[in-house]
Amino acid sequence: MIQVEVAGIRLELPSNQPVLILRDPQTNRYLPLWIGASEATAISIALEGVNAPRPLTHDLMVALIGHLGETIEHVTVTELADGVFHATISLRDHDPISARPSDAVALAVRCGVPVYVAPDVMDTAGLEGA
Secondary structure: OEEEEEEEEEEEOOOOEEEEEEEOOOOOEEEEEEOOHHHHHHHHHHHHOOOOOOOOHHHHHHHHHHHOOOOEEEEEEEEEEOOEEEEEEEEOOOOOEEEOHHHHHHHHHHHOOOEEEOHHHHHHHOEEOO
16 A cells, blocks of 8 residues: 555636645655545645534544544545545454545544555556646
């Protein structure tokens, strides 16, 4: 697995479509993931350290996981199938949970855990530069 950094959210012009950028710090490659506006907001809020007055959905998920005595160990973008990216959330004491990459990254940023990308995903969809 390739450990990546959450480099941020960019807007693709002219459509203003949010793109999540996962960057491999060891190489010059990055993985762009087109995501929805609400998912982009959830990730951006966490990256900026903004505390909402009431728990947002991903904050609630983190609280529930912790309340149940579990912790998130890491998240992984596992595959690209038929143009759709898939991810898993790896927990300490349970089997991994399937997730959308944007949700997995939103949780990872909140928990401060590593984000990984499967090498074949980076080889297939990764880009040079950035």
